[in-house]
Amino acid sequence: MSDNDPLLTESGEELIPPEGGARRRRRRRLPGCVAALVALAVLVVLFYVGVTKGVELVRDQFADPADYPGPGQGKVVYTVEEGDTVADMGRGLKSAGVVASVQAFLNAASAEPGASSIQVGAYQFQKEMPAADALDVLLDPANILKNTVTIPEGLRVEDIVAILAKETDFNRARFERVLDDPRALGLPDYADGNPEGYLFPSTYDFGPKAKPQEMLAAMVDRWEQAASEANLEAAAERLGYTPHELMTVASLIEAEAARQEDRGKVARVIYNRLEGEETNGLLQIDATVNYATENDLGAVPTTEDLEVDSPYNTYQNPGLPPGPIEAPGDAAIQAAANPTDGGWFYYVTVNLRTGETKFAESYDEFLTYKNELREYCENESQGAC
Incomplete structure (x- = not known):
């Protein structure tokens, strides 16, 4: 081999001598035409993807949004939450499988003025409903799913x-x-x-x-x-009681006053008896004794009941009982906070059928009304007293 002959590796590659006399392998380079073809292929792919996406976007913009033909099937419950927009509802209904697309729901809602005042609550739908039908469900408050429970005034927790x-x-x-x-x-x-x-x-x-x-x-x-x-806390401070004591008074009013026009007067009797020397602070309210003995709050206590050892026995313990004896309503709370002006210390319901109640400032006047009640019981109540 002459000095001009190239040095070859075992695989036939030429060793090119670097500076300083050492030799290194010569790297093979990709032919220029091949590189150009690869770049062109990449551009073609990108162009195809771009055109495809563009066509889909244009189609979505101008084509009708997906919508189910109906009538639907099965059952699904969706809840409209406080603050939900129409778009929120559309997304929620699509996620629940009710409507086929959010846009179909938005299109239906845009033509309905009432869509802006849909009420919060749970509604029952079918799956795969037409968007307009789903909107109709939401527009009718009667479709709100609810369990209606009525709690009357004057009940105990139990x-x-x-x-x-x-x-x-x-x-x-x-x-x-x-x-x-x-x-x-x-x-x-x-x-x-x-x-x-x-x-x-x-x-x-x-x-x-x-x-x-x-x-x-x-x-x-x-x-x-x-x-x-009722401005309960302010009223309690004005009257010289705690809010809890006013709630206790309200519960007594609820138990004792049969008619709306008597509530404020009953409230005044309670405050007068609590604060008056004539009664030594004894309320002497039957309903509190019944609470202590677990009788019906409207029952007439027996002599034995009136002697029960309980802080709720207002015949023996001056002042208010420890807390409310039943649930008062709006009118009773308002009356406790705003008692009628008057000097009454007693009241008697003289007609159990109508609830007519008379108020007395003196014990003698009270006895007169008691006799009136006795006559009613003897002549008109048919043994209801």
Whole structure:
């Protein structure tokens, strides 16, 4: 081999000598035409993808959005939440399988002025409904799924729980477990953890997913509304009592006043008796004794009942009982906060059929009304007294 002959590797590659006399392998390079072909192929692919996506975008813009022909099948419940927009509803319904596309729902809603005032709540749909039909479901508040429960005024907690257990899918134990943790209810601090009197009597529409904690908390929320409307805390300070004491007074008014026009007067009698020397602070209200003895609140206590050893026995213990004895409504809370002016210390319901009640400032006047009640019982009540 001469000095001019190239050095070859075992595989036949030429070794090119670097500076300094050392030799290195010569790298093979991709022919220019091949590289150009690869670049061209990449451009073709990118162009195809771009054109395809563009065509799809144009088609989506100008073609009718996907919509189910209907009528639908099966059942699905979707809930409209507070603050949901029409677009939120469309997305939720599409996700639930009710409508085929959000745009179809938006198109239906754009033609309906009422779509802007759809009410919060749970609605039942079929799957694969036409978007317009799904909108019609939401536009009718009668379609809101709810469990309507009415709690009358004047019930104790145990009676309220009995109604809830009867009218819902939960047993008494479920409600009682919630009541054992009063912090979950949102009771005011001055209730001292006792819900008696703070589960507000009203008609409630509970959603299909409502649990006992939500139901009871809703009743406390409704009580807070009533207390706010009556300015309960300000009224308590003005009258010289605590808010809890005013709630106790309200419960006594609920138990004692048969007619709306008498509530403010009954409130005044209670305050007069609490503060007057004539009565030594004794309220002598039958309903409190019945609460202590677990009798019906409207029962007539026996002599033995009147001697029961209980802080709720207002025949023997001066002042208010420890807390409410039942759930007062709006009118009773308002009356407790705004008693009628007057000097009465007594009242007697002289007609049990109409609820007519007379108020007296003196004991002698009170006895006169008692005799009137006795005559009513003898002549008109047919033994109801």
